[in-house]
Amino acid sequence: MTRLAAALIVLVAALFSASLVTGPASIGAAEGLRALILGGDGPVPMVMREIRLPRAILGATIGAGLGLAGAALQGYLRNPLAEPGLIGVTGTATLGAVLAIHGGLSALTPLATPAAALIGAGLGVALLMSLAAGQGGALMLILAGIALAQLAAALSALVLNLSPNPYAAQEIVFWMMGSLADRSMLHVALALPAMAVGWVLLLTTGRALDALTLGEDAAAGMGVNLARLRWQIVLGTAAAVGGGAAVAGGIGFVGLVVPHLLRPLTGARPAALLWSSALGGAALLLAADIAVRVTFPERDLKLGVVTALIGVPLFLHMLARARREGGP
Amino acid sequence: MSGFRRISEAVLAGVLALVAPAAAEPPERVVSMNLCTDQLALMLAAPGQLVSVTAFAQDPRQSAMAAEAAALPANHARAEEVYALAPDLVLASDFTAPATLAMLRRLGIAVETFPAATSLDDVAAAIRKMGSALGREAEAEAMAARFETDVAALRADAAAAPRHPRALLYEANGYAQGSDTLAGEILAAAGFANAADEVGLAAGGMLSLEQLAMLAPEAVILPEPPPGTARGYELLAHPVVQALGAQAVPQSDRDWTCATPHVLRAAARLAEARRKLP
Numbered sequence: 001m002t003r004l005a006a007a008l009i010v011l012v013a014a015l016f017s018a019s020l021v022t023g024p025a026s027i028g029a030a031e032g033l034r035a036l037i038l039g040g041d042g043p044v045p046m047v048m049r050e051i052r053l054p055r056a057i058l059g060a061t062i063g064a065g066l067g068l069a070g071a072a073l074q075g076y077l078r079n080p081l082a083e084p085g086l087i088g089v090t091g092t093a094t095l096g097a098v099l100a101i102h103g104g105l106s107a108l109t110p111l112a113t114p115a116a117a118l119i120g121a122g123l124g125v126a127l128l129m130s131l132a133a134g135q136g137g138a139l140m141l142i143l144a145g146i147a148l149a150q151l152a153a154a155l156s157a158l159v160l161n162l163s164p165n166p167y168a169a170q171e172i173v174f175w176m177m178g179s180l181a182d183r184s185m186l187h188v189a190l191a192l193p194a195m196a197v198g199w200v201l202l203l204t205t206g207r208a209l210d211a212l213t214l215g216e217d218a219a220a221g222m223g224v225n226l227a228r229l230r231w232q233i234v235l236g237t238a239a240a241v242g243g244g245a246a247v248a249g250g251i252g253f254v255g256l257v258v259p260h261l262l263r264p265l266t267g268a269r270p271a272a273l274l275w276s277s278a279l280g281g282a283a284l285l286l287a288a289d290i291a292v293r294v295t296f297p298e299r300d301l302k303l304g305v306v307t308a309l310i311g312v313p314l315f316l317h318m319l320a321r322a323r324r325e326g327g328p
Numbered sequence: 329m330s331g332f333r334r335i336s337e338a339v340l341a342g343v344l345a346l347v348a349p350a351a352a353e354p355p356e357r358v359v360s361m362n363l364c365t366d367q368l369a370l371m372l373a374a375p376g377q378l379v380s381v382t383a384f385a386q387d388p389r390q391s392a393m394a395a396e397a398a399a400l401p402a403n404h405a406r407a408e409e410v411y412a413l414a415p416d417l418v419l420a421s422d423f424t425a426p427a428t429l430a431m432l433r434r435l436g437i438a439v440e441t442f443p444a445a446t447s448l449d450d451v452a453a454a455i456r457k458m459g460s461a462l463g464r465e466a467e468a469e470a471m472a473a474r475f476e477t478d479v480a481a482l483r484a485d486a487a488a489a490p491r492h493p494r495a496l497l498y499e500a501n502g503y504a505q506g507s508d509t510l511a512g513e514i515l516a517a518a519g520f521a522n523a524a525d526e527v528g529l530a531a532g533g534m535l536s537l538e539q540l541a542m543l544a545p546e547a548v549i550l551p552e553p554p555p556g557t558a559r560g561y562e563l564l565a566h567p568v569v570q571a572l573g574a575q576a577v578p579q580s581d582r583d584w585t586c587a588t589p590h591v592l593r594a595a596a597r598l599a600e601a602r603r604k605l606p
Contacts, residue, residue: 025538043541050568051538101557165556167500174559182502182537184567298534 001272004265008279012060015286019056020048022293054188055180059289060282061188062180062244063254065195067281068274069237070255072202075209075270076233077129079141080260080318084241085252087145089124091152093238093245094175096120098156102163114190117246122238124148129234177304178251180289187247198240199278201232206271213270251303253311254281260314284310354463355417355438361405361428363390364586365419365442368458370396371588372468380413389554392582392590407431417461445587448479448513454587475589479517482595486519493605495520495547495577498569500560502537506530511584514591518598520547541568546605549577549598577601 020036021029025047036048066084073082084090100106100116131144156175160168208229211219220226244251258280259273266272285303288310292301358373359380360366366385369378370393383404384390385397403409407428410418418432418439429439440461445451452472459468486492497505497515504524505511508531512522522530523545529535540548548569553561563569569576583594 023538024536025542027542043544046568046571047538047541050566050571051541107557163556163558165554165558165561167554167558167560168556170501171559182563182566186567298536300534 011283015283016056019286020052022290024297054183054185057188058180059286062248063281063285064278065240065244066254067258067277068202069240071259071273071277083256088148089121089241090245090250091149092124093117093121093242094250095152095156097246098159102159114194114243114246118238118242121242125234125237175249177302178249179302181300191243191247194239194243198236201236205232206274209270253307257311357415358417359410359413359415360419362421367393367588372458372464445510451587478592482517489519492521493546494523496523496545497549499551502563504529504535505532514595518595519602537568552578552580
């Protein structure tokens with residue numbers, strides 16, 4: 001287990017550094033890292049500190065939040081298909097952000113954007129849990145989630161189409177697919193506190209999720225407060241997903257792919273899957289963000305394109321397997 | 329039903345062709361369905377000749393002739409409403425939806441399209457083309473000649489400037505206009521060197537924030553944001569743009585986008601900004 005932790009930490013550190021030295025401005029790796037740490041005059045420290053550093057920080061932290069939320073939802077719902085993007089939580093978070101920005105609240109205080117995204121994500125998770133927890137089963141969760149995701153996407157598109165600004169409708173792609181392009185330290189400051197609260201709430205559910213693998217009655221018998229656990233999952237997911245979605249749009253599939261890849265390495269223990277999925281999510285999103293900059297540097301390719309190309313085949317494979325095994 | 333419609337359309341087209349004036353006669357009912365042709369037509373048309381312009385032309389944010397346009401009924405560049413105005417000439421841009429223009433032509437209406445201007449020479453050409461489309465050649469020739477004299481004077485003034493500061497035309501979503509564009513020619517006529525050319529964007533293109541920081545131009549000419557917010561404009565408020573130390577010169581779209589003599593106002597304001605630079 002410590003070997004896995006060490007390997008994942010090294011991977012995240014390597015990808016974080018690679019993210020810092022990737023970009024359209026031709027800056028040598030050594031020159032860039034020196035300017036990042038020591039500062040100095042000229043444009044290089046500005047590019048490193050104001051453009052690439054916030055981008056790398058957001059890639060790592062948003063990825064960590066998505067991976068963690070995916071692992072926690074899957075553990076709590078005991079359903080390997082639960083994922084913030086697929087079940088509409090990311091969608092309701094971005095709807096909250098879109099409403100705050102285009103309704104004018106964010107002009108009053110920038111904090112309104114993450115706050116509204118958090119509320120959107122929280123309502124989304126709570127609604128899904130009331131629909132799908134308990135006897136509903138995996139199919140119920142996925143169907144309700146897809147409906148919620150479509151509704152949130154349609155409402156976001158409606159708000160953006162009604163904007164008096166002719167460029168607002170172009171934003172639909174950003175909110176649906178997500179991007180880390182041209183974010184600043186302000187965005188880090190807005191997203192990070194909410195995400196950190198979410199991580200704490202989710203990481204501390206480990207013991208309860210381990211007990212829950214034995215069933216709800218057994219878990220209750222072992223002293224797990226199920227009502228409290230439920231609130232921790234709802235609020236933690238809302239904060240971890242909402243904070244990121246407010247500044248980077250809706251990035252899908254990270255929460256599905258990462259726990260699935262790491263589950264065999266963690267002995268299928270939900271508690272171990274939580275922290276490893278956080279690290280794995282950070283690595284995956286950093287890698288995806290490097291990929292969008294290396295493959296089409298001048299195109300502002302959206303992150304969701306890359307994560308969906310990785311995630312959809314995996315999702316279909318899992319659905320096929322679920323059906324073979326008697327299914328949802 | 330569709331056979332009936334086809335026949336009725338053909339009859340209608342035939343009737344329209346009969347009643348339409350011969351080509352030599354100036355058109356009597358002209359409808360413009362593009363912001364740029366709106367403004368040129370407003371400048372050149374005879375009284376009563378122009379019967380409708382687009383709603384964009386009435387928006388003071390986008391149009392330099394909003395007051396004049398407000399006196400006419402507005403259209404929204406839809407075939408049905410344009411047809412209902414019974415025009416004998418429709419003015420449009422090369423970028424107007426082809427399906428709309430094809431339908432108007434099928435209904436027997438003469439359509440004249442204007443290319444988007446990419447240079448100051450194109451502006452003079454557009455003025456003359458509008459003159460011949462409206463049968464107002466003399467007025468157009470006078471306006472074009474005056475425009476050419478003004479451009480020459482502006483360019484002479486720019487050539488005499490002690491130095492040509494490096495500037496960048498930076499628009500929503502990080503689009504930079506190079507020197508081979510109308511905006512780029514306006515910038516050059518105002519005495520600036522275009523920094524976008526240094527990275528191979530003479531024809532215009534996306535310039536990332538990183539490249540902008542590395543170019544470090546002395547002046548950044550930014551658009552005046554339209555009402556409402558959009559992520560495309562958020563970029564222009566990024567700390568890097570603010571920290572460049574470059575002079576930000578906000579510009580309203582209305583004097584820039586269209587091939588009309590109003591582009592000279594934009595150039596004059598830019599030249600003024602250049603003279604204020606240290």
